[in-house]
Amino acid sequence: MPADLLVAFLGFAFVTSITPGPNNMMLLASGVNFGVRRTLPHMLGISLGFLVLVVAVGLGLDQLFRALPVTYQILRYLGGAYLLYLAWCIARAGAPKTEGQRGKPFSFLQAAAFQWVNPKAWIMAIGAITTYTPEQNFIGNVLLIAVLFAVVNLPSVGAWAVLGSLLRQWLEQPARRRLFNLGMALLLVASLYPLLLESAHA
Template sequence: MTFDLLTALATFALVTVITPGPNNLMLMASGANFGFRRTVPHMLGITLGFPCMVFFVGIGVMQVFDLWPISYTLLKILSVAYLLYLAWKIANAAPPKQANAEGRPLSFLQSAAFQWVNPKAWSMALSAITLYATGRNLESVLWVSAVYVAVSLISTTSWTVIGQELRRFLKNPERLRIFNLVMAGLLVATLIPVLWPA
């Protein structure tokens, strides 16, 4: 991969992962509710899980949709249902003191698996492979996946830190409740392009 293409890929990848979407909204909510340290497994699940998804998309997993078109509809239904469930969990998150005892952030495996039902992740993976691994050869797919590891680390850390910093402001239970409701609403809003494509 040439330097120019790698620079373009890195820019594309950073812009796609750092903009608001389900992963980032959940990380910010987790940072606010659980703090940075407890959110690290969630962060790592995204940082490594999404590039793995990109890799598998690049080596041909999309052919499943071509062979069984119903699988795309099933994935869409599963994605919507799971995002609504996560939005409900965020909206009903306990205050930090209770959360420490009762609640817990997503685990590494949960957040890595979430990538497969995240509509934004599918869109990003398909776009990245289509634009930067056009030949679908192993080397180019690995480059795209590796770049996503680097930029995902930047994005997950940033959004979690934002959430943790908001935690000071959200010590008031009423503010935290409003924050969680707003985060849940925004997470549901990320479904609009999936349910009503332009």
């Protein structure tokens, strides 16, 4: 891959990974409710799950979606419905008083699987493959793009969990914790705006 294209891609990977989206909103909430250590499997699941998604898109899923656009739309709407369910769960989390009442953060496999129904992840993966992957030595470049994206993605999404952890002490008051979780739920719903806007213009 040419050096200028590589630099451009790394910028794309950083900006898309660090900006707010479903993954980052959930990691912020998880950092508040569970701390960074218990959120680590969630963070790793996002990065490695996204790596697999990028490889899959590069190796043929993009072609499937072009041939059968309805499959992409179905996947996106299933993802939207799942995001609404997650927002409902976060909003109802309240302010647990003891460690035993805190429930469980996302597991590695849950976070990895979530990438397949995350609309932002699909946009990022398709954008990376169609915009930044040279045709020469295509398979090798797909693998390089996927690995580099995961390397950039992990610390980027991890910053949101760390931020959440730093807010834990301030959010010890039950009322503040409830308001925070409600705010995170609303932001998660707001992340569906592009999907809703596209549906309105369809």
